[in-house]
Amino acid sequence: MLVLAVDTATPAVTAGVVDLTPGSPPRLLAERVTVNAKAHGELLTPHVQEALARAGKRLADLDAVVCGSGPGPFTGLRVGLVTAAALGQALNRPVYPVPTPDAIALDARTGKPLLVATDARRREVYWAAYDAAGRRTDGPHVDRPADLAAKLPAVASAAGEGAEIYAEVLGLPVVEARYPSPVSLVAAAAEELLAGARPAALTPLYLRRPDAVEPVGRKRVTKG
Numbered sequence: 001m002l003v004l005a006v007d008t009a010t011p012a013v014t015a016g017v018v019d020l021t022p023g024s025p026p027r028l029l030a031e032r033v034t035v036n037a038k039a040h041g042e043l044l045t046p047h048v049q050e051a052l053a054r055a056g057k058r059l060a061d062l063d064a065v066v067c068g069s070g071p072g073p074f075t076g077l078r079v080g081l082v083t084a085a086a087l088g089q090a091l092n093r094p095v096y097p098v099p100t101p102d103a104i105a106l107d108a109r110t111g112k113p114l115l116v117a118t119d120a121r122r123r124e125v126y127w128a129a130y131d132a133a134g135r136r137t138d139g140p141h142v143d144r145p146a147d148l149a150a151k152l153p154a155v156a157s158a159a160g161e162g163a164e165i166y167a168e169v170l171g172l173p174v175v176e177a178r179y180p181s182p183v184s185l186v187a188a189a190a191e192e193l194l195a196g197a198r199p200a201a202l203t204p205l206y207l208r209r210p211d212a213v214e215p216v217g218r219k220r221v222t223k224g
Contacts, residue, residue, distance in 0.1 A: 001063045001193060004052075004087070005182035008044060008080035009072030009100040010118055010161060011037035015047035016182020017055040022194055026186040030054035035179070040079040048083070051182075062093055064193055066185045069097035070205035071126040071140050072118070077204050085202055096189040096199045101128040101140055101160070103180035103188050108159040109134075110175055115155040117148070117162035117170070125162035126207065129153040142207045145169040 001021065007014040016031035032047035032054070052058060067084035070077045081097075088095035101116040105128075108114055112132050117125040120142050127148055128139030138153055145166035158170055159177040167174050192199070 005185040007068030008040040012179035068100040103184040106184040107177040112156040115158040
């Protein structure tokens, strides 16, 4: 089963082509990743094309698409979701959403309770907690690091860019897993993919309202 994985919920613009076979872990065929929080819209489609070319595959060869559903900043996150939805519709392929922290937790593979925290900007983090088997037990939520530290779940370590930025505040050893990989994104959805299950709704996990707001009234441009 050939799967395209994309994620734009973090500063990493991620696209990868992954082979998924029953009884075997997902196998990466090719990937293209650039860390640039301001270039999701410009880079994601070229990254998809480059990953496919490196894998020697075409869009028509894909069996499914997996997309990180956040949480993440509004503008970046919607780039991945809209791109995945458009590809799924154009190719008539299913698109499976995966919470981005779930993929990072699989990349960390600590075998112990884990906190995943990504950078939410505004001096906040998006976070979720996982048990020793990598199952999510809490979250995702958005909080200030100090507030999270005050109510920290029982975890042994932390992963994600937010965990690195606020390591001193959180007081946890940090595992080297900053952003989700294509393999972990596919692994998080592997059971559904192999079963041919109907995908969940492609709903973004924003967790808070966007910065932009509609004007409440017309601005006066004449004296009076």
